[in-house]
Amino acid sequence: MSRRSRQREAIIAVLKSTDIHPDAGWIYEQVRKVIPSISLGTVYRNLKKLKEEGLVREIKVTSGLSRYDMVRESHYHFRCEVCGRVYNLDQSLVDRSVEEVVARKTGFRVTGHDIEFRGICSSCQKIEMKGEKGEQP
Amino acid sequence: MSRRSRQREAIIAVLKSTDIHPDAGWIYEQVRKVIPSISLGTVYRNLKKLKEEGLVREIKVTSGLSRYDMVRESHYHFRCEVCGRVYNLDQSLVDRSVEEVVARKTGFRVTGHDIEFRGICSSCQKIEMKGEKGEQP
DNA sequence: ATGCTTGCAAAACATTTGCACGCAC
DNA sequence: GTGCGTGCAAATGTTTTGCAAGCAT
Numbered sequence: 594m595s596r597r598s599r600q601r602e603a604i605i606a607v608l609k610s611t612d613i614h615p616d617a618g619w620i621y622e623q624v625r626k627v628i629p630s631i632s633l634g635t636v637y638r639n640l641k642k643l644k645e646e647g648l649v650r651e652i653k654v655t656s657g658l659s660r661y662d663m664v665r666e667s668h669y670h671f672r673c674e675v676c677g678r679v680y681n682l683d684q685s686l687v688d689r690s691v692e693e694v695v696a697r698k699t700g701f702r703v704t705g706h707d708i709e710f711r712g713i714c715s716s717c718q719k720i721e722m723k724g725e726k727g728e729q730p
Numbered sequence: 731m732s733r734r735s736r737q738r739e740a741i742i743a744v745l746k747s748t749d750i751h752p753d754a755g756w757i758y759e760q761v762r763k764v765i766p767s768i769s770l771g772t773v774y775r776n777l778k779k780l781k782e783e784g785l786v787r788e789i790k791v792t793s794g795l796s797r798y799d800m801v802r803e804s805h806y807h808f809r810c811e812v813c814g815r816v817y818n819l820d821q822s823l824v825d826r827s828v829e830e831v832v833a834r835k836t837g838f839r840v841t842g843h844d845i846e847f848r849g850i851c852s853s854c855q856k857i858e859m860k861g862e863k864g865e866q867p
Numbered sequence: 868a869t870g871c872t873t874g875c876a877a878a879a880c881a882t883t884t885g886c887a888c889g890c891a892c
Numbered sequence: 893g894t895g896c897g898t899g900c901a902a903a904t905g906t907t908t909t910g911c912a913a914g915c916a917t
Contacts, residue, residue, distance in 0.1 A: 595871085595872095596870095596871055596872065596915090596916055596917070597916070597917095598871090598872060598873075598915080598916080600872080600873070601872085616906095617906080617907080618906090630873090630874070631873085631874080632873075632874045632875065632876095633906095633907090634873085634874075634875080634876090634907085634908075634909080635872080635873060635874070637906090637907060637908070638872080638873085638908085638909095639872090641907095641908090653790035653791070654790070658905085658906065658907095659906085659907085671832065671836065671838060671840075673838075674841070680836070680838075682832060682835075682836070683835075686828065686831050686832060686835065687824070687828050687831075691823065691824050691845075692847070694823050694824075695808065695819060695823060695847055696849075698819075698820075698823065699808065699817075699819070699851075699852070700852045701808060701810075701817075701847075701849050701850065701851050701852060701855075702849045702850040702855060703808075703847055703848070703849040704811070704848050704849040704850070705847070705848045705849070706845055706846065706847040706848065707845070707846050707848075708828075708843055708844070708845045709843060709844050709846075710829070710832055710838075710840055710842070710843040711840070711841050711842045711843065711844075712833075712838050712839045712840040712841045712842070713838065713839040713841070714836075714838050715836070715837045715838055718838075718839060732896090732897095733890090733891055733892070733895095733896055733897065734891070734892095735890080735891075735896090735897055735898075737897080737898070738897080753881090754881080754882080755881090767898090767899070768898085768899080769898075769899045769900065769901095770881095770882090771882085771883075771884080771898085771899075771900080771901090772897080772898060772899070774881090774882060774883070775883085775884095775897080775898085776897090778882095778883090779897095795880085795881065795882095796881085796882090
């Protein structure tokens with residue numbers, strides 16, 4: 594398997610400590626507080642390894658850079674189109690049988706699926722309402 | 731609205747002619763057969779515009795570069811983990827009510843969703859079986 | 868001792884952008 | 893004529909990689 598290293602452990606610690614789905618740069622900045630000498634290349638290298646080992650998942654949201662998170666229970670994502678935040682949603686919202694439906698219809702072997710919902714999160718809806726004050730003269 | 735141009739029309743034509751979900755480079759090569767002087771920058775600029783106008787959709791598959799396709803009926807995607815091909819799936823496979831479920835549970839305004847299924851497509855399953863011949867000594 | 872992992876810096880890539888010119892309106 | 897779209901090339905931003913040295917096994 595993989596060898597241990599302070600850098601690798603620190604990256605895992607950072608990922609475990611948050612659920613904001615950070616990108617590589619943010620992870621780099623966090624780890625730098627503990628290991629100032631770490632390089633961005635090392636962060637990318639470790640993320641790649643961790644992905645291969647199945648410990649970390651890379652998500653590409655419709656616009657923006659790659660984001661990473663620890664694989665806990667698998668979950669869906671909701672991306673706010675206003676603030677760009679990515680929220681977790683409980684996977685149980687959707688019946689797992691969708692995979693069987695797809696497998697039956699296509700003959701493909703289905704090993705997983707992800708759903709990305711789009712829309713406006715609650716805090717941006719509030720801001721939106723404030724902003725609309727007086728826009729109807 | 732947008733102004734017409736040979737380049738723009740050619741890009742649309744290429745996108746209409748295929749369903750392989752090409753990336754910008756492939757589109758560029760295709761258009762070049764008709765307009766050899768077109769630049770990659772123009773392809774990107776047009777794709778961006780077409781996206782804003784809602785004519786084209788950009789999909790980011792879990793690994794690889796951005797891919798583009800004309801918005802016809804909306805559909806899901808299946809990405810083969812072996813060959814990397816992206817297939818279209820009929821959106822009617824999954825009940826649209828998932829959006830309502832999410833909206834009710836979160837209080838977010840949900841304006842859309844995408845599903846990416848993963849697995850092994852039928853042609854890669856065949857190859858896989860061939861390749862396994864004799865691997866069990 | 869062996870060889871995986873690191874830091875550094877350069878490279879590779881995808882995508883965007885500034886500019887002067889040309890074409891659509 | 894106005895100003896949007898283009899080609900070109902340079903810039904930007906992200907991710908990858910070659911190398912020599914260091915550390916885990």
